[in-house]
Amino acid sequence: MRTKQVNLLITLVAVALFSFSCFCIYRITQTNNRLINCRNHILEFKENMLHLRNKTEKNSQEMMKVLNRIKYEITKRENLSGNLVAQKADILNKNETVSNTFEDLKFFFPHIRKEGRIYPDVIIGKGKTGVSFALGISTVNRGNYSYLKQTLTSVVSRMTLSEEKDSVVIVSVADSNEDYLHSVVKMITRKFKRQVRSGSLEVISIPAFLYSSMLNAKHLAEASQKLASWRIKQVLDFCILMLYAQPKAKYYLQLEDDIIAKEMYFTKITDFVGNISSNNWFFIEFSMLGFIGKLFRSEDLTHFVRFFLMFYKEKPIDWLLNDIFQVKVCDTGEDLGNCIKRNKQIRIRYKPSLFQHVGIHSSFPGKEQYEKDVYY
Numbered sequence: 001m002r003t004k005q006v007n008l009l010i011t012l013v014a015v016a017l018f019s020f021s022c023f024c025i026y027r028i029t030q031t032n033n034r035l036i037n038c039r040n041h042i043l044e045f046k047e048n049m050l051h052l053r054n055k056t057e058k059n060s061q062e063m064m065k066v067l068n069r070i071k072y073e074i075t076k077r078e079n080l081s082g083n084l085v086a087q088k089a090d091i092l093n094k095n096e097t098v099s100n101t102f103e104d105l106k107f108f109f110p111h112i113r114k115e116g117r118i119y120p121d122v123i124i125g126k127g128k129t130g131v132s133f134a135l136g137i138s139t140v141n142r143g144n145y146s147y148l149k150q151t152l153t154s155v156v157s158r159m160t161l162s163e164e165k166d167s168v169v170i171v172s173v174a175d176s177n178e179d180y181l182h183s184v185v186k187m188i189t190r191k192f193k194r195q196v197r198s199g200s201l202e203v204i205s206i207p208a209f210l211y212s213s214m215l216n217a218k219h220l221a222e223a224s225q226k227l228a229s230w231r232i233k234q235v236l237d238f239c240i241l242m243l244y245a246q247p248k249a250k251y252y253l254q255l256e257d258d259i260i261a262k263e264m265y266f267t268k269i270t271d272f273v274g275n276i277s278s279n280n281w282f283f284i285e286f287s288m289l290g291f292i293g294k295l296f297r298s299e300d301l302t303h304f305v306r307f308f309l310m311f312y313k314e315k316p317i318d319w320l321l322n323d324i325f326q327v328k329v330c331d332t333g334e335d336l337g338n339c340i341k342r343n344k345q346i347r348i349r350y351k352p353s354l355f356q357h358v359g360i361h362s363s364f365p366g367k368e369q370y371e372k373d374v375y376y
Contacts, residue, residue, distance in 0.1 A: 101243045101302050105210070108309045112210060120172070120206050120244050123185055126199030132270070133167040134249035134298070138237045139257035140173075141180040145361040147258035149187055154260040156195055163266045169201050170245055171257075174237040176208045206240055228313075230364045235312040235320070238291065239305045246301045253286075254294045258359025262376075265354040269295065272350055282325060282346040287355040289373045290318045351375050 102118040112118060135155065139148050148171070155169060171188065173181045185203055188196065195201035211233065238254065245252050251273065262268075269286060273295070283300075287293030296304065307324045308317060315323070325347060330339040356376040362369050 101246060101305070104243075104302070104306060104309075105240075109210075115209065118210075120204040120240060123173075123181070123203040123205055124188065124196055125202035125204070128168045128199040128202070129248045131166050131168055131249045133251050133253060133266075134245040135167060135169045135253045135255055136172065136238075136241045136245050137170065137255045137257050138172045138174050138234075138241050139184065140175040140237075140363045141177050142359075142361055142363055143365070145359075147359045148184065149191065150358070151255070151257050151259055152188070152192065152201075155255065156192060156201065158261050158263055159266045163270070164195065164198070164200050167200065167266070168245075168248055169195070170241065170248075171201070171203045172237065172241040172244070173203065173205045174233070174240075181205055204241075204244060206237065210240065211236065227364065231316050232313055235308055235317045238317050239308050239312070242296075242301045242305055246298050249298055252296045252298050252301055254291055254296070255355065256290075256292050256357075256359075258357065259287075259292055259355045260358050262354045262356075268350075268354060276348070278345070280346055281348050282329070283321075284348045284350060286350045287353045287357075287373050288349070288375050289353075289355075289357050289371060290316075291321070292357060292373075293353065293355040294321070 105118055106113045106115075137148075137151065137155075152169070152171070156164070159167065171184065173184055175181065188201065188203060192201050242252060242254075253269070265286075273284070284295040285293060286295060304321075304324065307327075308320050311320055311323070314320075325343065326339075329342060329346065353373045353375040356373055357369075357371055360368055360370060
């Protein structure tokens with residue numbers, strides 16, 4: 001009897017040991033499968049990251065190729081444009097100066113490549129050059145509202161005679177409405193006779209063919225399309241004005257047609273620029289609002305304009321001004337804090353601001369704006 005019990009016990013223990021062994025083998029197999037799955041996931045992740053890195057490097061290389069191609073084409077056109085500009089010189093008034101940089105527009109806008117002369121129409125002007133400052137004001141028809149007379153009175157009357165002699169104020173009528181152009185010319189010739197006679201005040205008009213097909217924003221809804229087209233045109237207006245002003249002066253000051261200037265603003269700008277210890281500045285801001293009161297070296301204007309024309313459909317011009325700083329000054333992967341410190345050194349802000357925005361009725365129909373420069 002005891003022998004049977006012992007044998008039964010031994011059998012039960014053997015069965016239990018066998019079951020436990022099977023369970024252990026099952027768990028080990030499950031663990032191995034999980035480890036294999038985990039390893040496979042890791043390998044797949046590494047493969048995806050490698051693919052992503054290769055794709056990023058490829059995109060970066062392609063972008064560099066595009067930028068180098070653009071540089072090459074622009075340089076090529078600069079070399080070719082010399083003869084073309086020389087041929088055009090006899091067409092222009094003998095006092096006018098033709099800037100080769102207008103030929104760059106043909107690179108960006110194929111529809112004007114067949115045009116012979118790319119140059120604004122000079123309505124009032126004596127071809128004044130060799131001055132220290134060119135002040136640019138772009139204007140368009142605002143219907144029943146106009147701030148241009150107030151702006152010009154403020155800008156011109158707050159110069160001394162010697163400052164007026166060493167500068168030229170350029171009003172660019174960027175509007176296809178001929179009645180508006182005539183009204184601007186009439187107002188300026190009556191109100192600012194001395195400045196017109198001395199050549200210190202000019203009026204130019206931008207030919208309508210320059211805008212053909214440039215203002216399309218058809219992928220947007222109608223209301224958004226109109227606003228986008230208005231912003232696009234603003235960028236182009238500023239670019240053409242900057243190109244025209246470039247050969248006239250050492251510095252270019254961007255203004256708008258609905259601002260006022262502080263007393264002695266010109267003297268303060270001249271003194272400030274003359275006393276800057278470093279010559280490594282990018283541009284100087286004499287107003288914190290938008291594109292108002294931005295001072296550039298004229299020799300740098302071509303580089304700014306080319307950048308603006310590359311992205312003129314993407315953002316307003318004051319936003320593009322921030323972008324060009326990031327592209328030219330901040331290194332890839334650089335700490336943002338270091339970049340901001342360098343920003344303050346080369347993007348100089350003068351306080352208090354010397355210009356205030358006074359226009360309520362925007363050049364965009366139906367839009368009102370109440371922005372003020374709090375540092376004025």
